[in-house]
Amino acid sequence: MLPHNQIAQIGRQDFAAAYALAELNLSYNRLYSAHIHRLAFRKMKRLEVLDISGNQLTLLPAGLPSSLQVLNLQKNQLNSLSPEQLVNLTALKELHLAHNRLRISSLSPGTWQELQGLKLLDLSYNELSYIPPDLPESLEYLYLQHNRIVVIMPEAFLTTPNIQVITLRSNRLLAANVSEAAFVDLKWLEVVDTTGNPEPINISLLQARRWIPTQPGPREAARRR
Numbered sequence: 001m002l003p004h005n006q007i008a009q010i011g012r013q014d015f016a017a018a019y020a021l022a023e024l025n026l027s028y029n030r031l032y033s034a035h036i037h038r039l040a041f042r043k044m045k046r047l048e049v050l051d052i053s054g055n056q057l058t059l060l061p062a063g064l065p066s067s068l069q070v071l072n073l074q075k076n077q078l079n080s081l082s083p084e085q086l087v088n089l090t091a092l093k094e095l096h097l098a099h100n101r102l103r104i105s106s107l108s109p110g111t112w113q114e115l116q117g118l119k120l121l122d123l124s125y126n127e128l129s130y131i132p133p134d135l136p137e138s139l140e141y142l143y144l145q146h147n148r149i150v151v152i153m154p155e156a157f158l159t160t161p162n163i164q165v166i167t168l169r170s171n172r173l174l175a176a177n178v179s180e181a182a183f184v185d186l187k188w189l190e191v192v193d194t195t196g197n198p199e200p201i202n203i204s205l206l207q208a209r210r211w212i213p214t215q216p217g218p219r220e221a222a223r224r225r
């Protein structure tokens with residue numbers, strides 16, 4: 001646990017002997033992408049949780065271990081994502097990317113293709129204009145609050161049949177730009193939060209008891225705690 005220090009770089013040998021380390025917290029230091037060696041994590045074959053939030057990263061670190069289950073990169077300066085940056089992260093269950101500078105144009109095609117076990121994706125407080133395409137089928141929790149989303153197309157959640165919670169709070173949605181068809185086939189959906197948009201969003205899914213246009217439910221609240 002090394003948060004809130006003044007660590008400014010990670011060299012190739014800094015964690016060379018830390019092969020048994022399961023969790024590493026480097027949040028709120030002074031790290032830049034250019035100052036993290038591309039082989040810095042090569043020996044950490046058992047690392048499950050990596051927290052590098054609150055730094056100055058513009059890119060995901062290279063060579064992240066395939067054992068990772070939780071990756072926290074919120075409150076950085078990330079402005080792009082590509083499949084190459086997430087390669088081999090097939091065990092990843094949670095990816096936290098809130099408070100960055102991500103736009104739809106900065107997400108390369110196939111970005112999520114390696115993340116076949118991802119359950120939670122937090123993209124809140126970014127600059128997205130619509131739902132990112134081709135999200136992983138395994139996804140259950142999707143946080144998109146405080147972006148710039150203006151439309152939800154019928155195919156928005158076509159690749160995420162297992163989704164349970166979607167937060168769209170405080171975007172730029174108008175009722176006419178939200179397709180009910182996007183939600184119809186989501187049989188596990190429990191919470192959709194659309195509060196704080198320019199006008200109320202009401203979708204009639206009462207027969208399935210799946211649409212909640214007010215506040216997040218207890219499961220989401222417990223998850224976020």
